[in-house]
Every structure is written in C-alpha cells, then in structure tokens.
Amino acid sequence: MACSSCSTGKDGQPRGCKNNGTCGTDGCNKLTVFDWLSNMSLPNGQKPFDCVEVRFKNSRKEFFRNEENLPLSIGDVVATQAKSGHDVGVVTLTGELVRVQMKRKKTAPDDKTLPKIYRKATQRDIDIWQKCRDREEEIKKRSREIAIALKLEMKLSDVEFQGDGSKATFYYTAEDRVDFRQLIKDMAKAFQIRIEMRQIGYRQEAQRLGGIGSCGRELCCSTWLHDFRSVSTASARYQQLALNPQKLAGQCGKLKCCLNYELDVYLEALKDFPPQDSKLMTKKGLAFCQKADIFKETLWFSYKDEPANWHPLTKQQVLEILELNKKNEKAPTLEEYAEENTVSVEKTAYESVVAEDSLTRFDKPKRNNKRRNKKRRNNKSKAKPNAK
Known part of the structure; x- marks a missing residue:
C-alpha cells in the first residue's frame, strides 16, 4: 500500500512521499492495524471509545485519551501531551479496536493516568x-x-x-x-x-532501522511483527537445519525470528516420530540412523560395518523394528524392508503417455529438405520443353 503522495510524477517516474513511513494518510506506515470496524455504526446509546492510538517515529506507538471529544480519524496529525511540552504524532487507530489493543498490551482502558490529546496539529506545529x-x-x-x-x-x-x-x-x-x-x-x-x-x-x-532480509522481503520486525519471541538453536535442530551462524542469524546478529514460524508444525510431526539416535538390531548386524525426512516419514539406516550404504525405511517399519528389539528379538535385514518400499513405489509409479522423459517433445519436427529439393528439380525439368 502507499499514500496519496506516492503517485506517479513527471515522465512516469514515481514521486514518493519521502517520509519513510510517516506519511499523513497512514498508507505507508509500518505495523499498521487494519480497522475492520470502520464501516460499522455503534449500537444505540453507546458512546465511542475515548482513547486513540498514536504513532510516532518508526514503530513507537502510545495510547492517549481524547477528553475533548475531537472528531479524529486515521491519518490525522495531532498534538499530544508529553512530560514537558507537547509531541506530534499520527493517529493510527480509533474506536473499539483501541480497547482491544490496550487489553492485548496490558493497558487498562479506564486508566486515568493516560496522557491526553491537546488538539489537532496546526500548520505551525507541523x-x-x-x-x-x-x-x-x-x-x-x-x-x-x-x-x-x-x-x-x-x-x-x-x-x-x-x-x-x-x-x-x-x-x-x-x-x-x-x-x-x-x-x-x-x-x-x-x-x-x-x-x-x-x-x-x-x-x-533492526526494527527501527528496517532493511531487506535474506528472503528478499522487508524485515518482519519492521513491517508486521510486534512481539519478539525468544529463538534458540533448538528451533533449528528440530527443523534439521545446519547450525551455521552466518545463515541462521539475521541483520540484528541474533537468530532469525522466522525460525519459529514453522516450529509448531515440526513439533507436531515429531510427536510419534522415532528418535534419530535410535539403533536397530537386525539379523545382519547393528544399524544406525543416518538421515530422516520428517514430512515424508522416511529414515535412512546403514549398518555399522557398511556406513556408506543407506537403506530407506518408513516410520512404521522403524517403529516395528524397535518393538521387536524391546522383546529381545532381531528384525530381518534392512535390504528386505528397502525392497518392500521399492516394490510399492513401482506399483504406484505413473507412466506418462506423452513421454515426459523426452527433452525434445515440444520441438518442431525438422522438414525433409531432400524431398523439397527433388520436387523443385522435377518442376524445372518439366518447364524446359514448354519453353522451347
């Protein structure tokens, strides 16, 4: 989104408001809350909530009480109370959503110590x-x-x-x-x-300065993320990511906040997943886990004497082998389980009618130039007697 001052200028070049997220219409602001109650009227007899949310430079937001009942809307520049003098900010939220935001940020809506709004900012204030x-x-x-x-x-x-x-x-x-x-x-x-x-x-x-992340988008903390949850290296371990500080760290030098976004899905998938340090006792010998794919539910095991040969096993197969080991029974060899998996894959394999393995299937067929040249020679030989 953009403000009304970001329209196109001369020669099709973007004009830009050049306010770096502090435009008056609140279209280019950071961490803006969508007012989905703006087109709804209040019930009969209910007064509008007398607190508003005001944003100052970057992402700093505070709540103020509108004691003068000024007709404020999102984007209005107002003069607010400060410890000494007054401050100038932009209204970012009004109405009942302010009450919800205050509860979420653990601010009492009936707090009498809230600073108040003096007036709408005059041109001199601006x-x-x-x-x-x-x-x-x-x-x-x-x-x-x-x-x-x-x-x-x-x-x-x-x-x-x-x-x-x-x-x-x-x-x-x-x-x-x-x-x-x-x-x-x-x-x-x-x-x-x-x-x-x-x-x-x-x-x-990093939230105040902003920037572009390794994903190519603006930093989450400077656009929509407002609460910072602690991120630990365990989040990367659960997602089987390499513990490389240069790749896991963001512009702030700490672990990236996006490591927590999919963590709950991984934890849910790992509830009934066998541990990756599990050892399997088979008739051929002891096997160790080398790799695991959580969402494909596949684990690769290799024998102690043959660490280079990996055999894919499903999650259910590994759980069955572990149950047998608990009973002091050895499971069949890993090759037998791997053969079962390959047979099931071959049965469900899809063979394409148009030969998907052909790289030239979309190329135009080459014309036979010999046949075309032969026709030209025949036409010339027939035209010579008529010319005489």
Whole structure:
C-alpha cells in the first residue's frame, strides 16, 4: 500500500512521499492495524471509545485519551501531551479496536493516568515538527563523533525529536553498562536541547532501522511483527537445519525470528516420530540412523560395518523394528524392508503417455529438405520443353 503522495510524477517516474513511513494518510506506515470496524455504526446509546492510538517515529506507538471529544480519524496529525511540552504524532487507530489493543498490551482502558490529546496539529506545529525531523540525520552523525571521541563502547542507532523540538531521544545499543554522563553534557552543549538516552536491544534496533532480509522481503520486525519471541538453536535442530551462524542469524546478529514460524508444525510431526539416535538390531548386524525426512516419514539406516550404504525405511517399519528389539528379538535385514518400499513405489509409479522423459517433445519436427529439393528439380525439368 502507499499514500496519496506516492503517485506517479513527471515522465512516469514515481514521486514518493519521502517520509519513510510517516506519511499523513497512514498508507505507508509500518505495523499498521487494519480497522475492520470502520464501516460499522455503534449500537444505540453507546458512546465511542475515548482513547486513540498514536504513532510516532518508526514503530513507537502510545495510547492517549481524547477528553475533548475531537472528531479524529486515521491519518490525522495531532498534538499530544508529553512530560514537558507537547509531541506530534499520527493517529493510527480509533474506536473499539483501541480497547482491544490496550487489553492485548496490558493497558487498562479506564486508566486515568493516560496522557491526553491537546488538539489537532496546526500548520505551525507541523512546520516545527518537520524542521526537527530534518535535523535528525545531522545530529545523529555529530553525536556519533562525540561518542567516538569519548571512547564509549556503544552504538547510537537512531535519534527521535519531540514534536516541539525541546527534547531529543537517542537510542543506542551496547554490550555492557555505559557511563554516558559526559556524553549527555557534551551533546546538550552542542545541540542546545534536552537529551534522553534510551538503550534498546539488537532486535529493536533492526526494527527501527528496517532493511531487506535474506528472503528478499522487508524485515518482519519492521513491517508486521510486534512481539519478539525468544529463538534458540533448538528451533533449528528440530527443523534439521545446519547450525551455521552466518545463515541462521539475521541483520540484528541474533537468530532469525522466522525460525519459529514453522516450529509448531515440526513439533507436531515429531510427536510419534522415532528418535534419530535410535539403533536397530537386525539379523545382519547393528544399524544406525543416518538421515530422516520428517514430512515424508522416511529414515535412512546403514549398518555399522557398511556406513556408506543407506537403506530407506518408513516410520512404521522403524517403529516395528524397535518393538521387536524391546522383546529381545532381531528384525530381518534392512535390504528386505528397502525392497518392500521399492516394490510399492513401482506399483504406484505413473507412466506418462506423452513421454515426459523426452527433452525434445515440444520441438518442431525438422522438414525433409531432400524431398523439397527433388520436387523443385522435377518442376524445372518439366518447364524446359514448354519453353522451347
């Protein structure tokens, strides 16, 4: 989706709103919630919910109470209450869905300490807010230089100005605790504003900065993912992925959040699956599991003396052999089980009528040039006597 300012400009070139996810119509915003109750009217006698959700820079969202009963809709720019002064944000959700969001984020809807909305932002408020936004990149660069000069082991990732320009919040990441008292003094002296330092995790940093993942799409955390579940290497082991940190790590340096997306399906499939470290006692000798395909329900076993020869067995066959081993009975050889599987596959094999194995089946047949040249010579020989 895109906002109304992202329409096509001159010569067919895209114009773009150049707001990086903060456009006024809320079409290009990150983590936008679809208001599926917007076209439904309230029952008789019920008042609309007096809280709204307001989004600030990047993905920061907060709830505010609309005590003045202002007619607000999604995309309106409003001036909100702050600890000192006021802030400017964009309304992202109104109505009963705000109550649902507050319950999900464990915020009491009847909390009297919620900040309130002052008014709809005037043009003067928007101009000041835009000027502050334009200064953020310059201030971020200068603040990094100050931090490097002080030899602080921290990374300043983003800067967010308050709507009235009186305060700036610096987001940083660090491995250990950082003493940034001198940094705050130097930055307050250089920028002439109040400074607030806020430490965030590496996942939150990637969420604020955004980017393209290895899948070719935008990062999940910067588009729709709002809660971060812990990801462990066990998720990769259950899905039989190679424990390669370079492939399993995302742009934040942590394990990718998408490792949890299909984990429940794998855990469900592994409930009645034989363990991969199981050993089979057969008449030919001891066999070890070399490979397993969870969804095809196939396991490959090899003898201890012949590790290079793998024999495919189904999940049911392996469970049967394990039951026999529990009774101190040896199962037949793996070759017998593998032959049963190959016979069943041959019976169900599908032979195509149009010869699918032929690579030239769609090529045009070649014409016989000899026959065509012979016809031309015969026509010429018949035409010579008539010419005389």
